[in-house]
Amino acid sequence: MxxxxxxxxxxxxxxxxxxxxxxxxxxxxxxxxxxxxxxxxxxxxxxxxxxxxxxxxxxxxxxxxxxxxxxxxxxxxxxxxxxxxxxxxxxxxxxxxxxxxxxxxxxxxxxxxxxxxxxxxxxxxxTSVPTRTRPATEAELDATLAALRWSREELDPAFPPHVAFGGVEHLVLAVGTRARLAALDYDFDALAAVMTRHAWTTVQLVWRESEELFHARDPFPVGGVVEDAATGAAAAAFGGYLRALGKLPESGAFTILQGEDMGRPSVLTVSAVPGGERIRVSGTAVVI
Incomplete structure (x- = not known):
């Protein structure tokens, strides 16, 4: 019809x-x-x-x-x-x-x-709604790490755990090595319970390859899906997080590679809107 x-x-x-x-x-x-x-x-x-x-x-x-x-x-x-x-x-x-x-x-x-x-x-x-971010609490971090089967020692101390918002909320966790990011094997039900309790849409797991290039994985058990291959909302939230921490590249732009470990490589181009709290996220799309 x-x-x-x-x-x-x-x-x-x-x-x-x-x-x-x-x-x-x-x-x-x-x-x-x-x-x-x-x-x-x-x-x-x-x-x-x-x-x-x-x-x-x-x-x-x-x-x-x-x-x-x-x-x-x-x-x-x-x-x-x-x-x-x-x-x-x-x-x-x-x-x-x-x-x-x-x-x-x-x-x-x-x-x-x-x-x-x-x-x-x-x-x-x-162009996102205004972003915001706050440090994760100890309880939020402990429960999430337990569900991920990760330890605090595996996190990158240069990027503190935060709950970031770019339309919906995401817990941002940065790991110290690409190998740890690749070896994602989490407790689906336990992580879903933590995320439901705190109303997080995904947990954004990132590794910094360079100042302008990050790799990401986003578990999404609250949506009934093990992992997202590309998460534009989380990319916007992450852009706001980097800006708040003073860690944006001088250009204000960076790239996120996601979905590589799922066999569905994705490229998200992210940039800060000058003089504000909004983030731009750009990408192509094609018919399947």
């Missing part, structure tokens, strides 16, 4: 974000016209699709390029999801043309710029 918007209401598009290769990136389901769908129907679609998140356009002003987006994991609604935002922006740009977009989410308004890169692939750059 096609509505007056011209977007099929029942069709679930499948895009992968933060990659130009369908075999990489983080997959997202997208319904471009979900105005007639109930919460239960959106959750059921997200569960059937089985990706970490799916995005649903529940209101639309195509002329003004303004859209209301909601996000669902297979288990619950999520206030904000970066990779599904980028994927939806690319899907809309392919149908409406390049240019700015505005997404109204549960976390606030997200502005986007869309356009083709040198390869002709559509790239979307989101």
């Amino acid at each position: 096609t509505t007056s918007s011209g977007f099929p209401t029942s069709e679930v598009l499948r895009y992968t974000a933060f990659s130009a290769d369908p075999a990489g990136g983080n997959p997202a389901g997208i319904v471009l016209d979900a105005r007639a769908m109930s919460d239960a129907e959106m959750l059921a679609v997200a569960a059937e699709v089985g990706y970490s998140e799916s995005a649903f356009v529940t209101e639309q002003d195509r002329e003004g390029r303004r859209f209301r987006l909601r996000y669902f994991s297979p288990l619950a609604e999520v206030d904000f999801c970066g990779h599904a935002t980028v994927a939806t922006a690319v899907a809309l740009a392919e149908r409406l043309g390049d240019g700015p977009l505005l997404f109204v989410t549960n976390a606030g308004e997200i502005t986007l710029d869309t356009g083709k890169d040198v390869s002709g692939t559509v790239r979307a750059t989101l």
Whole structure:
């Protein structure tokens, strides 16, 4: 069935974000016209699709390029999801043309710029809501490390554990070696319990290769998924964390490589908006 918007209401598009290769990136389901769908129907679609998140356009002003987006994991609604935002922006740009977009989410308004890169692939750059960060408590850290089966000695002392926000909250933990990051093997139920207790969306585990290059892994058991292949919301939160700690590169920009250990390599380009608290996160997206 096609509505007056011209977007099929029942069709679930499948895009992968933060990659130009369908075999990489983080997959997202997208319904471009979900105005007639109930919460239960959106959750059921997200569960059937089985990706970490799916995005649903529940209101639309195509002329003004303004859209209301909601996000669902297979288990619950999520206030904000970066990779599904980028994927939806690319899907809309392919149908409406390049240019700015505005997404109204549960976390606030997200502005986007869309356009083709040198390869002709559509790239979307989101600007986050204002970020914030705070040191993790000893209890939060101890419970998380126990679920991860990590020790404090394996953390990088240059990057203190924080709870960072860029639309939703993430615990940021930096490890001292790439090998420790690669050997992720955590207690799914225990970590889900900790994250549920503190309302964290993912735990962002990072390793710094250089001042402008980080590797990340993001467990997501609260969404019913072992790990995210690319987490745009966490990238925004991490950008705010680095800015608050005075650890941004001089350029204000850096790259996160994620999904490598899952076999779905992803590239997230992150930069600080000058003179404010917002972060830009950029990436391509393609149809799976």
